[in-house]
Amino acid sequence: MKRFTFILLVLGGLIAVMFTSCEKPEETKACITVKYTTDTTKVVPFAHVRLEKYDVNVEKQCDEDGYCEHLFKLEAILDVHAWLDTSQTGTGTEMYGETTIRLDPGKTVNKTVFIN
Numbered sequence: 001m002k003r004f005t006f007i008l009l010v011l012g013g014l015i016a017v018m019f020t021s022c023e024k025p026e027e028t029k030a031c032i033t034v035k036y037t038t039d040t041t042k043v044v045p046f047a048h049v050r051l052e053k054y055d056v057n058v059e060k061q062c063d064e065d066g067y068c069e070h071l072f073k074l075e076a077i078l079d080v081h082a083w084l085d086t087s088q089t090g091t092g093t094e095m096y097g098e099t100t101i102r103l104d105p106g107k108t109v110n111k112t113v114f115i116n
Helices: 003-019
Strands: 028-036 050-053 056-062 069-070 076-085 094-103 108-115
Touching: 028 050, 028 076, 028 094, 056 069, 076 108
Parallel strands: 028 108
Antiparallel strands: 028 069, 050 056, 050 076, 076 094, 094 108
16 A cells, blocks of 8 residues: 555646746747838838847848748847848849847737838
């Protein structure tokens, strides 16, 4: 009887540890949309975006909808730089814009960068 009680207590303890230690860390999602300053209804397809501050440096390229996202494990305040190099089209100009984003733990943060 003592052996049965001991096994029951050990199994109960293991189950309690399993359910309390499965807590996932909260991830923060940064969603960036790049738009033109001259026409704020138009997005900039395939723009480059860099999120950086100190040891964080993430560079992405937007999709055809001017949208990109990245997951972070910790909260942060980051500088967001967006640019579009149009030198391949023959115009030889570069469009640029910047802003700041504050990432809150466990939340999705949307930010729009305007370039001209």
